[in-house]
Amino acid sequence: MEPFIRNDQYNFIRRQAQKLVNGHSTVADQSVLKALESLVLEQVMSRFGKLTDEQKWLLDPIVNIQDKEEAERFMAHLKPYLIPFDELTDNTVKKLFPKAKKLKVPAMLKTDLREFSYIGWDDVGSQRRYLILQKDGRLVGVSGNFGSNSKKGICAFCHNYTETGLFLSETKGSSQEAFVKRGNYICRDSRTCNRNLTTLERIEDFVERLNR
Numbered sequence: 001m002e003p004f005i006r007n008d009q010y011n012f013i014r015r016q017a018q019k020l021v022n023g024h025s026t027v028a029d030q031s032v033l034k035a036l037e038s039l040v041l042e043q044v045m046s047r048f049g050k051l052t053d054e055q056k057w058l059l060d061p062i063v064n065i066q067d068k069e070e071a072e073r074f075m076a077h078l079k080p081y082l083i084p085f086d087e088l089t090d091n092t093v094k095k096l097f098p099k100a101k102k103l104k105v106p107a108m109l110k111t112d113l114r115e116f117s118y119i120g121w122d123d124v125g126s127q128r129r130y131l132i133l134q135k136d137g138r139l140v141g142v143s144g145n146f147g148s149n150s151k152k153g154i155c156a157f158c159h160n161y162t163e164t165g166l167f168l169s170e171t172k173g174s175s176q177e178a179f180v181k182r183g184n185y186i187c188r189d190s191r192t193c194n195r196n197l198t199t200l201e202r203i204e205d206f207v208e209r210l211n212r
Contacts, residue, residue: 001054003083007117009047010075010082012198016040017062017071024066037063085113086139088132096141097130117197118157120190122146129167133207142210144169144183156184157203158196163188169210182210 005013023036041063045051051059058081065071086092088105097103106121113119119132129146132139145168153164168183184206187193197203 001058001081003081004048004051004055005078005081006083006200007085007115007194008197008200010078010115011195012047013044013059013062013078014071014075015198016044017065017074020062020065021068021071079114082114085116085119086134088113088119092139093130093132093141096132096139097143100128100130100143103130116194117200118190118194118203120193129165131207133203135204135207140207140211142169142207144210150188151185153185155187155193155196156206157186158193158198159202160187160193160196162192162196 017040020036020040023033027033027036041060044059044062045056048055058078062074065074090104093100093103093105100123103123117133120129122129127145127147128143130141130143132141134140146165148165150163150165152161154160155162155164164185165188166183167186168181170181187196
């Protein structure tokens with residue numbers, strides 16, 4: 001079977017599995033647990049378009065999860081079906097960020113990228129963050145100022161309360177000479193953000209707004 005699960009969908013499934021673990025540890029009423037199992041399965045299936053019978057067969061056993069160990073085994077069983085992020089090369093990055101002449105892909109980003117919905121890294125020297133997202137079958141890149149100051153807050157991408165920094169990108173305004181700064185607070189740690197993402201909607205809206 002070909003990979004068919006995006007990272008954000010994988011994270012969402014993991015959260016639904018945790019709901020079952022929590023339910024079985026706190027609820028004794030079997031009718032309530034059956035309702036929870038049905039709701040979890042419905043929520044998981046709703047995150048996908050049309051699924052094949054084989055794909056459904058892979059996801060259906062989520063309703064059997066009762067404890068942490070079973071949840072971990074289930075998620076490990078799904079991992080081979082994660083859609084990998086497109087391979088990043090230095091040449092790819094140069095095309096996405098032509099103004100950043102000496103920018104290279106960090107070595108850590110040339111490894112297994114299955115658990116990434118987007119790629120983000122910092123150029124410490126220039127205090128800039130670079131973001132790469134897969135959208136409509138192509139790679140899209142945006143960059144912006146991302147200083148060392150941080151604060152606890154809600155990340156604009158994953159919507160979790162975490163350590164954040166202000167990402168600011170300068171884009172052209174209504175006239176040729178005018179520039180507008182747009183941005184928001186996002187996770188300081190992109191890996192943590194990727195683990196928390198359960199939908200692509202917010203980050204796609206963010207990138208689209210910066211590229212207008």
